[in-house]
Every structure is written in structure tokens, then in C-alpha cells.
């Protein structure tokens with residue numbers, strides 16, 4: 001899988017977990033807690049990425065940025081917004 005397919009693959013894994021809601025799935029646990037909880041987690045992960053960027057070095061920032069993207073991807077799935085919807089918007093903004 002090429003790097004630029006990873007975000008699409010992650011989204012599809014998240015959709016699968018939201019459909020099947022397996023016992024040991026963190027994604028399913030998030031879904032059970034609802035959109036408000038997931039949205040707060042996105043905020044938390046954004047703050048953790050900010051702190052890592054300011055004080056914790058490159059590796060910690062990469063890890064927290066990955067947490068942020070994952071949680072945002074779960075919120076997008078709950079909002080029925082696909083990566084393609086996001087890519088189209090980002091493409092539209094390109095000068």
C-alpha cells in the first residue's frame with residue numbers, strides 16, 4: 001500500500017468497525033460514547049499534538065499528530081464525511 005492510500009485505508013477500517021462494533025475495538029468504544037465524546041477527543045488530541053510540538057520533540061509530535069488524525073477520521077465517519085469530501089475541499093483551496 002502506498003503512503004497516500006493509508007488515510008483511505010484507515011477510513012475504511014473505521015467504517016468496518018462502526019458497522020460490526022467488535023468487542024475489542026477502540027473505534028466501537030468511541031462510537032458507543034457518541035459524537036460529543038468523539039469531538040472532545042479530537043480537541044484533546046489537538047492539544048496533545050500542540051504540547052508535543054512545543055515541548056516533546058519530533059517523535060512525540062508525530063505520535064500525537066497520528067492520534068489526532070485517527071480521532072478526526074472517526075468523527076468524519078460519524079458525520080458521514082469521506083476523505084474524498086475533504087480532499088475535494090483541500091484541492092479547491094489550492095492556488
Ligand SMILES: N=c1c2ncn([C@@H]3O[C@H](COP(=O)(O)OP(=O)(O)OP(=O)(O)O)[C@@H](O)[C@H]3O)c2ncn1[C@@H]1O[C@H](COP(=O)(O)O)[C@@H](O)[C@H]1O
Pocket residue numbers: 010013014017024025026027028066067070
Ligand atoms: N490509528 C489508530 C489509533 N490511534 C490512536 N488510537 C487509540 O486512541 C487512543 C489515544 O490515546 P489516549 O490516551 O488519548 O486515549 P485513551 O486514554 O487510551 O482512551 P480514553 O480513556 O482517553 O478514551 C489509544 O487508546 C489508542 O489505542 C487508535 N486506535 C485505532 N487506530 C486505527 O484504527 C484501527 C481500528 O482500531 P480498533 O477500533 O481498536 O480495532 C486500527 O487498526 C488502527 O489502524
